[in-house]
Amino acid sequence: MELLSSNKSQGGVQGVYRHASEVTGTDMTFSAFVPEHAPGAKLPVLWFLSGLTCTHANVTEKGEYRAACARHGVILVAPDTSPRGPDVPDDEAYDFGQGAGFYLDATEAPWAARFRMRSYVEQELPALVGAEFPADMGRQGITGHSMGGHGALTIGLRHPERFRSVSAFSPIAAPSRVPWGEKALGGYLGADRGAWRAYDAVALIEDGARLPELLVDTGAGDPFLDTQLKPELLEAACSRAGIALTQRLQPGYDHSYYFVSTFLGDHVAWHAERLKA
Amino acid sequence: MELLSSNKSQGGVQGVYRHASEVTGTDMTFSAFVPEHAPGAKLPVLWFLSGLTCTHANVTEKGEYRAACARHGVILVAPDTSPRGPDVPDDEAYDFGQGAGFYLDATEAPWAARFRMRSYVEQELPALVGAEFPADMGRQGITGHSMGGHGALTIGLRHPERFRSVSAFSPIAAPSRVPWGEKALGGYLGADRGAWRAYDAVALIEDGARLPELLVDTGAGDPFLDTQLKPELLEAACSRAGIALTQRLQPGYDHSYYFVSTFLGDHVAWHAERLKA
Numbered sequence: 001m002e003l004l005s006s007n008k009s010q011g012g013v014q015g016v017y018r019h020a021s022e023v024t025g026t027d028m029t030f031s032a033f034v035p036e037h038a039p040g041a042k043l044p045v046l047w048f049l050s051g052l053t054c055t056h057a058n059v060t061e062k063g064e065y066r067a068a069c070a071r072h073g074v075i076l077v078a079p080d081t082s083p084r085g086p087d088v089p090d091d092e093a094y095d096f097g098q099g100a101g102f103y104l105d106a107t108e109a110p111w112a113a114r115f116r117m118r119s120y121v122e123q124e125l126p127a128l129v130g131a132e133f134p135a136d137m138g139r140q141g142i143t144g145h146s147m148g149g150h151g152a153l154t155i156g157l158r159h160p161e162r163f164r165s166v167s168a169f170s171p172i173a174a175p176s177r178v179p180w181g182e183k184a185l186g187g188y189l190g191a192d193r194g195a196w197r198a199y200d201a202v203a204l205i206e207d208g209a210r211l212p213e214l215l216v217d218t219g220a221g222d223p224f225l226d227t228q229l230k231p232e233l234l235e236a237a238c239s240r241a242g243i244a245l246t247q248r249l250q251p252g253y254d255h256s257y258y259f260v261s262t263f264l265g266d267h268v269a270w271h272a273e274r275l276k277a
Numbered sequence: 278m279e280l281l282s283s284n285k286s287q288g289g290v291q292g293v294y295r296h297a298s299e300v301t302g303t304d305m306t307f308s309a310f311v312p313e314h315a316p317g318a319k320l321p322v323l324w325f326l327s328g329l330t331c332t333h334a335n336v337t338e339k340g341e342y343r344a345a346c347a348r349h350g351v352i353l354v355a356p357d358t359s360p361r362g363p364d365v366p367d368d369e370a371y372d373f374g375q376g377a378g379f380y381l382d383a384t385e386a387p388w389a390a391r392f393r394m395r396s397y398v399e400q401e402l403p404a405l406v407g408a409e410f411p412a413d414m415g416r417q418g419i420t421g422h423s424m425g426g427h428g429a430l431t432i433g434l435r436h437p438e439r440f441r442s443v444s445a446f447s448p449i450a451a452p453s454r455v456p457w458g459e460k461a462l463g464g465y466l467g468a469d470r471g472a473w474r475a476y477d478a479v480a481l482i483e484d485g486a487r488l489p490e491l492l493v494d495t496g497a498g499d500p501f502l503d504t505q506l507k508p509e510l511l512e513a514a515c516s517r518a519g520i521a522l523t524q525r526l527q528p529g530y531d532h533s534y535y536f537v538s539t540f541l542g543d544h545v546a547w548h549a550e551r552l553k554a
Contacts (some may be wrong), residue, residue, distance in 0.1 A: 007535035008498070014535055061534075064341045067542075219283070257338075258284035258291055265344075 022028040024083035042136035044275035049144030049151035062257035068265035072272035103151030106188035141165035141271035152200035157209040165274040168213035173234035189197040213244040219253030287343040296491035301360035319413035321552035326421030339534035344540035349549035380428030383465035418442035418548035430478035434486040441549035444492035450511035451479040490521040496530030
């Protein structure tokens with residue numbers, strides 16, 4: 001693991017790191033904020049998964065999470081959204097290919113070899129974080145924004161034993177039923193919609209996945225609300241399944257980091273309460 | 278004045294605006310955050326002047342000031358650092374020409390016609406802000422970072438009647454005596470060092486400018502500390518002049534926005550206390 005940059009902030013260290021990923025066959029970059037802590041202490045970990053076109057840098061620069069992480073003693077790790085590089089397959093569209101990994105393991109050519117963000121985020125990166133940082137991997141929470149909100153919900157629903165807390169901002173809650181998701185799931189996984197269900201939060205809940213509770217914030221003024229995000233489908237699924245969903249439509253807020261940064265500190269506090277219980 | 282973008286954040290509105298400047302003869306862009314407020318209310322204004330290479334965008338995206346501005350009811354305005362455009366003189370160096378206006382009115386060719394950031398920040402932009410925003414121009418404070426810290430200190434020292442509060446991050450405190458400043462002041466103002474003194478905080482204090490107090494934060498790990506910033510010269514000048522300087526060298530912090538964002542909320546609160554007294 002190579003240190004690309006390290007800056008003191010809010011009393012802790014905001015680092016950016018690169019490592020050779022076996023899962024994607026590329027170098028991968030991520031950021032990690034480690035609050036000030038007692039020598040030998042291990043801190044809970046909150047994962048933040050980013051949205052379409054983003055790298056680790058968007059939330060690292062614009063997320064405004066460090067003050068809350070420092071206050072509550074939580075490490076925040078922000079992975080990239082896909083493998084990248086000249087040798088990696090890509091697409092001209094912003095919502096497919098590099099920057100649009102959708103947190104799945106692709107099965108279709110030419111994506112299957114490298115577009116394996118599910119395995120990367122679920123297995124390879126946690127092993128690295130557990131080995132290299134003062135992280136208590138028995139206390140993990142996960143959140144994310146937009147495509148990353150989809151990632152947080154689906155990874156959290158598939159691993160209720162691992163994540164004590166799951167939240168999301170503006171998640172693509174039912175990708176099987178919206179244009180962004182139909183394009184991505186069809187392109188990476190093929191035409192069989194049965195294979196899509198492991199990557200669709202609403203479908204996972206319909207198929208029996210359970211979490212005790214979920215926190216979701218979405219801007220009521222988000223231009224993607226009705227066409228891509230569909231919070232009403234998540235609400236209906238959670239209601240039927242008995243999942244305690246706190247879903248807030250925040251009046252006047254949009255899809256940007258001006259919205260995420262307004263509430264990310266609240267989410268950090270919410271996760272910390274559960275991770276430290 | 279044209280609205281370029283508007284995003285709800287922290288309950289208020291983060292806007293970016295463009296207007297045709299008579300002073301620079303160019304279009305100028307700036308940002309303004311206006312907290313939620315009662316109809317008809319006028320809020321105090323805090324100016325944030327940015328450093329070399331920056332536009333309004335750096336602090337707007339990375340400064341983490343909105344939560345504090347919302348809490349304390351303070352408008353924050355962030356101007357650009359110079360005129361810009363293909364018709365504007367420039368220099369290949371990062372520390373001269375576009376992005377490096379040094380908050381002065383240039384007198385040397387080819388800079389004199391358009392590099393008039395002193396008049397822009399002292400006169401034209403405040404008139405626009407007072408006319409277009411719910412701003413109480415009787416309650417103004419000023420701060421800034423690096424070259425913008427130099428700007429905040431010198432503008433504040435020249436207008437003690439206007440600014441109730443003056444602070445800075447990592448300011449170039451004595452530009453006449455450091456490489457960044459000698460290059461810029463010599464290039465924009467010519468070889469007569471007497472003309473530089475109005476743009477040098479330490480020289481202004483030596484020449485009799487007074488403020489009741491100053492707050493300055495600088496990273497003790499700032500790579501420019503000894504060569505360009507020279508906080509010890511500001512401390513000596515304030516001590517001789519009886520100016521109550523609170524100058525904090527923050528251990529481990531560098532010159533980046535990871536440092537600025539750690540303490541900008543504290544500065545907003547410090548200004549608010551004085552602006553609302």
